[in-house]
Amino acid sequence: MRKPAFFIIAMFFVSIFAGCYESPIPLSSSRSAVIDEKLAGYWLSVPEAKDEKKIFLAVFKFNENEYLVSWREGEDDTILARGFITKIDNTNIMNVQNIKSLEKDDRTYVFFKYDFTGHDNLRVRILSGETSLLKNKKFKSSKEFYSYIKKNLGNDELFGKTVMFKPAKKISLEITP
Numbered sequence: 661m662r663k664p665a666f667f668i669i670a671m672f673f674v675s676i677f678a679g680c681y682e683s684p685i686p687l688s689s690s691r692s693a694v695i696d697e698k699l700a701g702y703w704l705s706v707p708e709a710k711d712e713k714k715i716f717l718a719v720f721k722f723n724e725n726e727y728l729v730s731w732r733e734g735e736d737d738t739i740l741a742r743g744f745i746t747k748i749d750n751t752n753i754m755n756v757q758n759i760k761s762l763e764k765d766d767r768t769y770v771f772f773k774y775d776f777t778g779h780d781n782l783r784v785r786i787l788s789g790e791t792s793l794l795k796n797k798k799f800k801s802s803k804e805f806y807s808y809i810k811k812n813l814g815n816d817e818l819f820g821k822t823v824m825f826k827p828a829k830k831i832s833l834e835i836t837p
Contacts, residue, residue: 681789788820
């Protein structure tokens, strides 16, 4: 039986990624991932609307293949995740796995396509679970998942809303009790 605190954390995680495609398997193995040094650092979102909360993002190199990813939306709790890059043609996709729980069912992946725009800004688009391309779609292996995404990579419907980030010198990502 799960504790109420975990339920609250899980609901927060779901609210941040509403509409994203979640998978129990990644696009590829982290062992084959490479580090994009340009991605490592502190980032602050550039909200499109005044009532939109800012997202504080920190991406740290964890080892030769993976990142530790930490983000907070507004004053909400900080989320910690493990991330690594899958490269499909010339597109970088970050596999992001929730690590707050050891429960296998809670350690699902979400996926972000990213690139850099002028002035070293970071542009991120989440893999959308709302599109007809992925709604109710399940994959048996990373190889099958990778092939499907590669085949549909040019379809703009595959990815959801764009979030822009600008570099930040340092941001606070405190975890409060």
